[in-house]
Amino acid sequence: MKTVEQHVRDVLGLIAPPxxxxxxLxxxxxxxxxxxxxxxxSLPGFDNASMDGYAVHAADLSAATADDPVRLPVIADIAAGDGSPVAVPPGMCARIMTGAPVPTGADAVVPVEWTxxxxxxxRFDRPVKGGNAVRCAGDDVREGAEVLRPGVRVGxxxxxxLASVGRRSVSVFPRPRVVVLSTGEExxxxxxxxxxxxxxxxxxxxLAAAALDAGCEVHRHGFVGDDAATVLDTLEGLLMRADLLITSGGVSMGAYDVVKEVLTQQGTVDFTQVAMQPGKPQGFGTFGPDGTPILTLPGNPVSAFVSFQVFxxxxLRRLRGLDPRPLPTTRATLTSPVTSPPGRRSFLRGVLTEPAHGADVRPTVAPAVRQGSHQLSALADADALVVVPEDVTELRAGAAVEVMRLPEG
Known part of the structure; x- marks a missing residue:
């Protein structure tokens, strides 16, 4: 049987950079x-008011008190978007709205609530510091500064x-088009x-939902039965929709494993066994005249789910233009014992609990009670996969384990 790492390398070898x-936008x-x-x-492109109020010379208000307020004539109203030149001489002020350009001469904005x-x-009954409530030109972004780097997801x-720096369009890696198909007469x-x-x-x-969560465009074809000709025709008809084909079912050693039967005849798909549980039977290769990548996953629901997360x-990360790293991992403490078959790496569903903020302890992980590859009910509660190495057959409660964090929906 292949190692998990080798199969990851093999399937990534199918994928050309997008x-x-x-x-x-x-x-x-x-x-x-x-x-x-x-x-x-530069952003902002000009000094502007961060509050509604009055543009003033701060020195004019240095002696202002509640008992002896300062009164200044209002010589202008300045609204946001007003581009007309305004100058405020000493001893005067201008009423100004949030976002409006600070007039020449003024060096502070007094909030209207203080007047x-x-x-x-x-009337002003308190002093104000120079620069109060003024957003200076360039204090967010300087002209020529890199504001977003390549590889960033656009949220x-x-x-x-992007809009604030005037971009109407942008160069991106398009969402991968993923087609999902299941097989089985039942x-x-x-x-x-x-x-x-x-x-x-x-x-x-x-699987369609998992691909959507991963940022892809998804076409769920649904399923076909176990007729080889129908499966082949269906797959060929889906090629125009797909940057990646994903099938589930029909890849084991049974008499009716139709995906394996059909794709083996194409000569471009390898079927193998990976030293893992669940998810041992796997297939990978290309299909169709343009060599569209295809991954064939096992039919048991949990096996298909784990295979999706691991392989x-x-x-999908590489197809999106990202580093094809695996899911993030952490070390956690088991709350109950687990077992694993010899020679296979187990991926057990579990629920991860983070320690209280500031506590110097590891997270804990509670393995699901039902771990069968057909037992889908525990999957909705799981937010992690407990990884048991190939050379370990049992772990006691309290043991430290590696845990893969499942993506949030």
Whole structure:
């Protein structure tokens, strides 16, 4: 059997680096930047008021008190977006709104709450420091500064930065197009009645959701039965939609393992066994005239889920233009004992509990009670995979283990 690390290297070897593309700003949401973004201007581009109030010379108010207030004539109203030149001589003030340019001569803004709110003259009953409530030009970003680096995922904050430096479009790595397909004559679409020996199909929904969580465009084809010709025709018909094909089921050693039967004949897909539990039967290769990568996962639901997290996640990261690193890990303390078959690395579902803030202890992880590869019910509660090495067959409660953190939805 192959090691987990070797199979990760093999599947990553299928993936060519993605080509960047220029997209409109909103289309960039959720994608990964393919360029460094440099600001063409300083931000703010001019000194402006951070509060509604009055633009003043701070020296004019140095002696102001509640008992002996200073009164200044109001010579102008300055609104946000007002580009007309305004100058405030000493001994005078201008009413100013948030975001409006600070007029020439003024060096501070007095919040309106500190005044009587006058429109012809304003009363000031306290001093103010120079620079108060003034956002200086360039105090956020200097012209020519790099504001976003390549490899950053474009979320809401990044979108705001892009717009604030005037970008209408940006170069990104497009979202990978992932097609998900399950196989099995026993499968029935959820919502339809079950016949004898049938089950509702869940793998394609689970894997499609996992690919969506990973930032991909996803087409869930659903499932097909165990007829080889139908499977082949279906896969060929899905190629135009796919940068990556993912199948589940039909890859073991049984008489009806149709995915293995069909793709073995193509000569471009290898089927192998990986020293892990769950998820031992795996397949990988290319399909179709353009060599579209295909990963064939086992049909047991938990096996398919674990295989996705261990093998597919790094592939999707590379397709998105990211470093294809595995899921993040941490060390945690087991709350109950676990067992594992010799010679295979186990990935057990578990619930991770972080220590109280400031506590100098490891997190704890509680393994799920039901760990069978068909037992999907415990998966919704799990936020981690407990990793038991190949040379370990049992671990007691209190033992330290490596834990893979599952992605948050």
């Amino acid at each position: 080509e960047p593309t220029e997209v409109d 909103l289309q960039a949401h959720g994608t990964v930047l393919a360029e460094a973004v440099v600001s063409p201007v 009587d709110g006058g429109t012809t003259t304003a 809401a904050g990044e979108m705001g930065v 499968l029935v679409e959820p919502g339809r009645p079950l016949g004898p020996g049938q089950i509702w199909e869940s793998n394609s929904f689970m 597919v996640q790094p592939v």
